[in-house]
Amino acid sequence: MELHATGQRPHVVVVGAGIVGAAIAFHLAHWGLPVTVVDAGAPGQATTAVSFAWINSRDKNPRHYHDLNRRSLDMWDRFARRLGGDVGLTWGGELRWAATEAGAVEMANRVAVLQGWGYPIRLLSPAELKEREPNLTTGPVTAASFTEIDGHVETARVVAAALAGAEAHGARVLTQTRVTGFRRSPHGDQQRVDGVQTDQGEIPCDAVVLAAGPDTAALAALAGLTVPLKHTFGCTLLTNPLPPLFRSTAVLHTPRDADPMLNIRQLPDGRVMLHGGAHGGIYDEGSLGRTEEEVTAVLAAARRYLPLLADAEIQEVRRGRRPIPEDGLPILGFTQAVANLYLAAMHSGVTLAALVGELAALEIATGRPVDLLAPYRLERFQTT
Ligand SMILES: Cc1cc2nc3c(=O)[nH]c(=O)nc-3n(C[C@H](O)[C@H](O)[C@H](O)COP(=O)(O)OP(=O)(O)OC[C@H]3O[C@@H](n4cnc5c(N)ncnc54)[C@H](O)[C@@H]3O)c2cc1C
Structure with missing residues (x-):
């Protein structure tokens, strides 16, 4: 990308003010580039608001993708510090247990792999599990694990701080400005985007970032690109503020070998976020929570594990879509077909926002591809 060929500071339009677009815009602005962020709605109200927001690299494969998430996890403290203020970053680790012998074997195998990759995780005995979180009613325990370094964050605060910083x-x-198309021109044997068309008029640009979450594929199609991105249903529930449920754990996962799988975290203001279902793999059917019956069932199951939730009420049901690239890995970088169009679509965008914001901005501002991001280019999907 030769954005700097003219010596001018390129004007970058970032489409999407979720956590990914906001993080990229924050860093681009700090590079001194003129930036316009465009969102069809309000910042952070889409996937980012629904997110369970667990910062981790616990179940990420293959190794390079694990390392990418790990690196971003390790960058979150610095990112939060640069954002200033309190973005609700909460550390304390992730705790889970297994309920069957098969689940115990699977857990032990995964823990061994993660330890070999240098992830601080250990197996716990049932007594250690109980000691760590005495408020849990676990049922049968065949194995348990604890990671030291996982955490979670308040996505709304991150988006607000990143946009304010930008x-x-x-x-x-x-805001309330929908992108409807792209004015393009030939650029050698490639194309380039000269203007971003919106329902409020056209915005001239030198580069455009598509960070539109699950809508990234539809937008990319308007620029002539095929982006293999699907989405699944996502839902999280929020209770009223409650006294502390956990002694120190940031994120609790009930057994992956018992239905329903629950993911539970407590926000700094005491509200408890419940997420029923698995964590966004390629083959997931999505979260529980499509119907009021499912919402009630998730709360009832959570109460069985955590009797302190007996009087909890669901105050908010957040429903949305999770963006899931066809192979589960992020789609990041300038594209070969449209030279000044940069894609940033991924699941685990909360974990990855710290790294992606910094490295995407670096690639855009300098025109230099970062080798760490090489496995995530759109062109990997081309088979010919
Ligand atoms: C239930 C659930 C649980 C999750 N759990 C985790 C987790 O524990 N850890 C983790 O790291 N990740 C998790 N994720 C994934 C993570 O939340 C997402 O990867 C991340 O929020 C994506 O952010 P984004 O900025 O790319 O997209 P979004 O937040 O969807 O933002 C995209 C923005 O683009 C805008 N837009 C769309 N079309 C247009 C248009 N035509 N014109 C202008 N603007 C447009 C939208 O209005 C929106 O604001 C979870 C997701 C869900 C749903």
Whole structure:
């Protein structure tokens, strides 16, 4: 990408003000580039608001993708510090247990792999599990594990802080502005985008970032690109504020070998977030929570594991879509077909926001491809 060929500072339009677009815009503005962020709705109200927001690399494969998430996890403290203020970053590790012998074998195997990759995780005895979190009613325990380094974050606060930081460095944020197309011109044997068309008019640009979450594929199609991205249903539930449920754990996972799987975290203000279902793999059917019956069933199951939830009420049901690239890995970088169009679509966008914001901005600002991101280019899907 020769954005800097003219010596001018390129104007970058970032489409999407979720956690990914906001993080990229924050760093681009700090590179001194003129930035316009465009969102069809309000910032952070889409997938990012629904997210369970567990920062981790616990179940990420293959190794390079595990390392990418691990690196981002390790960057979160610095990112939060740069954002300033309190973004609700909460550390304390992830705790889970297995209920069957098969589940115990699977857990032991995964823990061994993760330890070999340098992830601080250990197996716990049932007594250690009980000691760590005395408020749990576990049922049968065949194995348990604890990671030291996992955490979670308040995504709404991250988006607000990132956009405020971008604006303080000159960025413009246009909300309620829907992108409807791209004005393109030939660029050698490639194309380039010269203007982003919106329902409020056209915005001239030198580069465009598509960070539109599950809508990234539809937008990319308007620029002539095929992006293999699907989405699954996602849902999280929020209770009223409650006294602390956990002694120190940030994220609790009930057995992966018993239905329903529950993912539970407590926010700094005491509200408890419940997520029923698995964590966004390629073959997932999505979260529980499509119907009120499913919402009630998730709360009832959570109460069985955590009797302190007996009087909890569900105050908010958040429903949305999770963006899932066809092979489960992020789609990141400038594209060969449209030279100045940068894609940023991924699951685990909360974990990855710290790294992706920094490295995507670096690639856009300098035009230099970061080798760490080489496995995630769109062109990997081309078989010919
Ligand atoms: C239930 C659930 C649980 C999850 N759990 C985790 C987890 O524990 N850890 C983790 O790391 N990740 C998790 N994720 C995934 C993570 O939340 C997402 O990867 C991340 O939020 C994606 O952010 P984004 O900014 O790419 O997309 P979004 O937040 O969807 O933002 C995209 C923005 O683009 C805008 N947009 C779309 N079309 C247009 C258009 N035409 N014009 C202008 N703007 C447009 C939208 O309005 C939206 O604001 C979870 C997701 C879900 C749903």
